Amino acid sequence: MSAEPMERLARRFRARPTGTILxxxxxxxxxxxxxxxxxxxxxxxxxxxxxxxxxVFVIDVKDWAGRIEVRDNSFWCRGRRQHRVLGQAxxxxxxxxxxxxxxxxxxxxxxxxxxxxxxxVGWCYEVMICSTANVRExxxxxxxxxxxxEVTLASIELDLGFRAAADPPPRTxxxxxxxxxxxxxxxxxxxxRTEPRISRTFRRGVLKLSVLGLVGILAISQxxxxxxxxxxxxxxxxxxVRPETVLPQIxxxxxxxxxxxxxxxxxxxxxxxxxxxxxxxxxxxxDVYRASEVxxxxxxxxxxxxxxx
Numbered sequence: 084m085s086a087e088p089m090e091r092l093a094r095r096f097r098a099r100p101t102g103t104i105l106x107x108x109x110x111x112x113x114x115x116x117x118x119x120x121x122x123x124x125x126x127x128x129x130x131x132x133x134x135x136x137x138x139v140f141v142i143d144v145k146d147w148a149g150r151i152e153v154r155d156n157s158f159w160c161r162g163r164r165q166h167r168v169l170g171q172a173x174x175x176x177x178x179x180x181x182x183x184x185x186x187x188x189x190x191x192x193x194x195x196x197x198x199x200x201x202x203x204v205g206w207c208y209e210v211m212i213c214s215t216a217n218v219r220e221x222x223x224x225x226x227x228x229x230x231x232x233e234v235t236l237a238s239i240e241l242d243l244g245f246r247a248a249a250d251p252p253p254r255t256x257x258x259x260x261x262x263x264x265x266x267x268x269x270x271x272x273x274x275x276r277t278e279p280r281i282s283r284t285f286r287r288g289v290l291k292l293s294v295l296g297l298v299g300i301l302a303i304s305q306x307x308x309x310x311x312x313x314x315x316x317x318x319x320x321x322x323x324v325r326p327e328t329v330l331p332q333i334x335x336x337x338x339x340x341x342x343x344x345x346x347x348x349x350x351x352x353x354x355x356x357x358x359x360x361x362x363x364x365x366x367x368x369x370d371v372y373r374a375s376e377v378x379x380x381x382x383x384x385x386x387x388x389x390x391x392x
Contacts, residue, residue, distance in 0.1 A: 100215045101144045101196050105131055111223070112136070112231065114238035120248040122178040129175050132245075134238050137225035138190025139183065140211075141176045142218075143168075146198045153205030153212050158195075168195065172210050182244035187237035190228045194218075334374030338387035341375060347389055349375070354384025363389045 105115050113135035121127030131142040145168075149161035157164055176193035183191070194211040196218050197203060204221070205212040213221045229237065335341035341348065349368040350358075358364050365388050372379070378386045 100198050101218065104215060104219050105133055108133060108135065112234065114234065116241060116245060119245040121175060122182055122244060122248050132179060132241060134234055134241065136227035136229055136234060137222065138192060138228045139179065139187055139237060140222065141179050141191065141193045143172050143175065143195050144198060145195060151197060151203055153203065153207065156207050158205065158207055158212055169207050169210050183237045183240045185236065186233055187229060333371055338378055341387045348385055348387035350385035
């Protein structure tokens with residue numbers, strides 16, 4: 084940040100009540116730093132840092148409305164505990180303490196000052212709670228801890244530290260001879276993974292195929308039972324049909340008369356199943372067979388079957 088914007092910010096903070104009160108400490112030998120960069124942070128800033136005989140104080144100014152209560156080493160605003168604000172104040176004091184040396188480093192304290200006419204007095208561990216009504220009194224009435232020389236030394240160290248934190252580090256130019264080409268840094272070879280990478284989609288696909296294969300195996304194993312059950316139902320349907328309702332005559336006295344109706348003969352279900360071949364298969368007619376059983380000379384369950392089979 085340039086010097087001109089920093090100066091505008093400093094004038095704005097001095098216009099606030101807390102900034103005006105702290106500027107009055109210059110006459111008593113105090114050093115006041117306003118709106119300085121938080122050491123070690125790119126965007127963070129500290130409202131005020133003052134150095135005097137009582138030590139170094141990092142002051143965070145809060146323009147909060149509502150009731151402030153200090154108890155149990157913490158403070159509440161509108162009934163809500165503000166432990167995060169205390170943590171930030173302690174971190175700011177720790178960062179500033181790293182900029183000074185000697186006895187001044189052990190005297191760094193943080194303070195939270197509320198801009199209001201009501202006086203606030205309290206300590207939350209190492210964080211002082213005050214307001215614009217009593218901030219000057221709480222700072223000046225503390226016992227002296229540093230001599231005038233130590234205050235001056237700490238002020239110089241803080242000034243140098245804050246300037247270094249505000250200005251970015253200078254970029255070191257690379258020396259290059261005239262006519263020399265800039266060498267590029269060789270790229271490191273890209274290491275490829277040798278072990279296989281199984282994606283979630285592939286694993287889901289394998290799981291689905293496994294389930295489908297298992298279902299297919301179970302279905303194929305049940306095919307013979309389904310065929311057998313279908314044949315049984317067919318036999319029952321055939322047995323349930325009464326031949327006399329279809330044919331005018333059930334019993335036959337000769338094979339010649341029977342073959343006029345059944346050219347390949349008739350037989351029972353079990354006997355017909357044993358007949359092999361696509362042609363000349365006797366008809367399954369159990370009732371006709373029983374009525375013409377006298378024509379079954381060989382007792383094989385078939386009547387008047389073709390002799391050329």
